[in-house]
Amino acid sequence: MLNSNTRSSSAEKKVDQSVGYQEVHSRDLRKESELDNAKAELGEVMEENARLKITLNHMKKDYHSLQVRFFEILKQQASKKAVNVAGHRIIEEPEELLSLCLGRSPREPKSDRETTTSSNFTKHAQVDDGEENLKANLTLGLGSDENSLEEPNKNHAETGGGEASSPPSSKTLKTMRNEDGEPPPQVNAKRARVSVRTRCDAPTMNDGCQWRKYGQKTAKGNPCPRAYYRCTVAPACPVRKQVQRCYEDMSILITTYEGTHNHPLPFTATSMASTTSAAASMLLSGSSTSHPGFGSTATLINGSEFGAFDNSRTQLYMPKSSHPLLPTITLDLTASTSSSSTFPSSLSFCSPSDSNSLPISWGNGYLKYGLPLSDKTQVGSYNLGKASQEYFHQTYAEKIHQASSQVSLTESLTNAITSDPNFKSVIAVALSSMVGGGGGAIHRNQGEGCERMGKQLKWDEATHQFTSQK
């Protein structure tokens, strides 16, 4: 009896236990199924991640191979020219370098979209083959400046994508500017301008966009007339540029860009757009951050030979030729073309009006905070020393472009700008505006998504590559 009782009780216990076990087991099963689901999801995500990695690697390889091919072509052409021009140093012609990257030959004013052969232009022989690649990258887009960083809600007539399709007359333009298109002065004050100083023989440099001249003025203090151009890629594109020769050195061409393209950029427009956009973004982001006087004027000084163009000289014309209210960044690419000359040695920001501003110099990835400027011409004192510059120039050349005596101007700009530790965040903002279309007028057109993506990837590749090679 006892046994039976105990057996029965134990059986009940077993039943209870089995029931409890079943409950626990079912709970465990549920958890396991959830876990399995989570694992499956994780696996999918990991697979997608792997696919993305593979795609990214493919793109990296493609980009790298293209880059290698490009520099091989450049090298071949350089060697050809070395044979043709015996006894002359190949890299002693600054304008050639500018033509390579930004310049427009005066002999090909209207045919820059055609594929030119290298037979006609001995001087620009280096340019032509690479130009198909490079040209593409030469256009302006400041889309990130005012739209994504400054005033996302600003309802510019110029940023309206639909308006690009209806070409207004000049009177319409005037009306648009006066009534609802033109930003008020205080808004204008936040619009960045990018000034590029280059050595160029051509009347204007080829930046990948189409421009129409609409005016010319002789500014006071500079007998060289200033030409005004308007972007004609889209009828209502508000982007304008001013071209003026430097009075002290007539070989220097000062090109100032202003505004935002409201149309899809041609493929040839990537690098310059990215560079100027990045510069403008950096400038404007600086002006909108905690640096009160940061962002009125910026100068990117190129080359190791500061003796040729000291900084005070570099900045001499910029404030004169620029709108006093518009923050301006100057990309100075005027140094002569040694192997390192296209490597911008520093990017300086200063405010011509605010003596309490914090000048910041980017020197090949080394961020330095200077003392308050009492005079903008002191910017040069905060730049890297010549020895440091030359060291980094050599390192740069050895690591990246030793095979080539000529470096893409755009890449140089990119490199200089990407050296900024804050650059990526700024670019992230700029690119996010492009991706999301959250105000980037350039990229409102949905029809060029793939091309845009390619541009962004390329840009990202470029920035990643250059920053990783520091």
Next chain:
DNA sequence: CGTATTTGACCGGCGC
């Protein structure tokens, strides 16, 4: 003939 460039006139901002 269509398009691009030239150039004088005009407008608005700014300093005195």
Next chain:
DNA sequence: GCGCCGGTCAAATACG
């Protein structure tokens, strides 16, 4: 208020 100056317009002109 006035003049200066930078920027833009638009008719005239040039060019292909």
